[in-house]
Amino acid sequence: MEAKVLGDKHFVTKQGVYLFNGDQIDVPDLRPFYIEQDNRVNHYESNYDIYAGQHAILRKAVDPDSWRPDNRLVSNWGAYVVDTYSGYFMGRKPTISLDETTTNDRLQDWLNESSLLDILTECSKQISIYGRSYLLGFQDEESRTNTISVEPTNGFLVYSTSVKNKPIGFVRYNVYNNKRIGELYTDSEVIEFEDDRITDRHNHLFGEVPAVELYANVERLSLIDKVKSLVETYDEALSQKVNQNEYFDNALLKILGIPFEHDETGQPIIDLKNRVLVAEDPDSKDGVIDFVSKPDNDGTQENLLNRIKDDIFQTAMVANLNDKVFSGNTSGVAIKYKLLPMQNQALNEERKFTIALRKFLSTLLSLGQIIGTADKDSLMRDLTFKFYRNVPEDLANEADTAQKLDGIVSQETQLSTLSFVDDPKTEMQRMKDEGIDKALTAVKTSASATDLITNQSGGLNGQEDKPAN
Incomplete structure (x- = not known):
């Protein structure tokens, strides 16, 4: 898609980013974006069909005059690629933490209560299907801060035309009976609407638009976008092969x-x-x-199917875990080399996630309801993120590496090399608590130093005690 001018103040980039020439946006300003959004929703839905196995071959018209077999097979490589990559990138929950112990404990409690880490998994899958996803922060009926993921089929973010492209409005909506009903989140208000009519508006306390866009690359190119034509061609080739076999079986x-x-x-x-x-x-x-x-074309057909399948995984930069060559390499180094394209892709997405989450969480946490009073700029600096790849791990090698790092790096860095330690700070506190418990136990069960010396030497200074005169 190409960049377009949608109105006097409305623009869309070739990456599908909506821009508005103004500092504030209201419901009447949204209409020029709707037509473009509807077109993009059609594209998103076609991507979802590839993931869900509802491929184009199933919707082809039937020729009533044809007497040839008409088998229509779907090989759901789209779902395999998306689920494999999502499991690799987000199969293990990331660690989000703060340096200060008390505030970090409160942060971990909120992460568990809000299920944010599970929501991030859903966002990762949506990015693989659509190319983008959104996180929205809000306060529920009990004034508790929560988050939800919003698919790009039900929402979009509007940025300003300034150099920094600051978000100025997030739209979350659904279409019921041809009516678009939803909310517009600005930097100070939540405005409820039905088409162009405002039904309610109230202030919020976040100070910024409480939403962020997540994506794997600035082009907003999804895994499904990369392999869609290959997957549909594979369906055609496989169906044709089955049809020919059935046709010639009627000898x-x-x-x-x-x-x-x-x-x-x-x-x-x-x-x-x-x-x-x-x-x-x-x-x-x-x-x-x-x-x-019958003519024997089986070898040619099999070569074509194998070629298309290989191209699917190479284009998506995702490893085919069922490949015989892949499964035959058991060493950790060999596996990592075969996962290198997927690792490079994940590293790029991780950087995009970190930038977006740092901004989003600092906005939510600075409200003061989650970890107490906190300065947004300090939170931007103090928030740390750690992502883990979901791959088979060589625990013995990890333990050996961690042991060799003793005295060279900090204990936190040393523990972070162990894949089974999700939170090094928590593990350090456990080790400290265990050390205190062992020391207390030793004091309670051992004799005093004075008694020990007296018993061994027959008295202080090697002399027996004598009764006083």
Whole structure:
């Protein structure tokens, strides 16, 4: 898609980013974006069909005059690619933390209550399907801060035309009975609307638009976008192969030079029920009976299917975990090399996630209801993020590496090299608590140092105690 001018103040970039030339936006200003959004929703829905297995081949018109087989097979490589990559990138929950212990404990409690880490998993899958996803912060009926993910089929973010492209409005909507009903979130208000009519508006306390766009690349190119044509071509090739097999399975019996009796309509009388063909005419010995041979194109078809399948995974930059060559390499180094394209893709997405989440969470946390009073700029600096790849781990090698780092790096960095330690700070506190418990136990169960020395030496300074005069 290309960049467009949608109105006097309305623009859309070739990446599908909506721009508005103004500092504030209201419901009447949204209409020029709706037509473009509806077109993009059609594209998003076609991507979802590829993921869900509702491919174009199933919707092709049926030829009522054709007598050839019409099998329509779907190989859902789109779902395989998306689920494999999402499991690799977000199969293990990331760690989000703060340096200060008390505030970090409150943050972890909120992350668990809000299920944000699970929401991020859904966002990752939406990005793989649509190319983008949104996180929206809001306060529920009990004034608790919560978050939800919003698919691009039900929402869009509007940015200003300034150099920094600051978000100035987020629209979340649904269409019921041809009416667009939803809310517009600005930097100070939540405005409820029905088409162009405002039904309610109230202030919020976030100080900024409480939404952020998540994406894997600035082009907003999804995994499905990369492989859509290949997946549909694979469906066509596989269906054609099955149709040909079925067509030629209906083999034709060829009988030449053998006379048969005929019925009243002139058709030859042939009885093959008992798998015996009787021809009493003496000239039948020179006859020919066999089947019309079918052309063998199986090798060419298989090569084409394998080529398309390989291109799907190479184009998506996702490893085919069922590949025989892949499964034959058992060493950790070999596996990492085969995962390198997927690792590079994940690293790029991780950076985009970190930037977006740092801004989004600092806005929510600075409200003061989650971790107490906090400065937004300080939160931007103090928030740390750690993403983990969901791959088989060599725990023995990790433990050996961590042990060799002892005294070279901090204990937190040392623990972070262990894949099974999700939160190094929490683990350090556990180790500290265990050390205190062991020391207290040792004090309670051991004799005093003075008593020990006295018993071993027969008294202080090596002399026996003497009764006083």
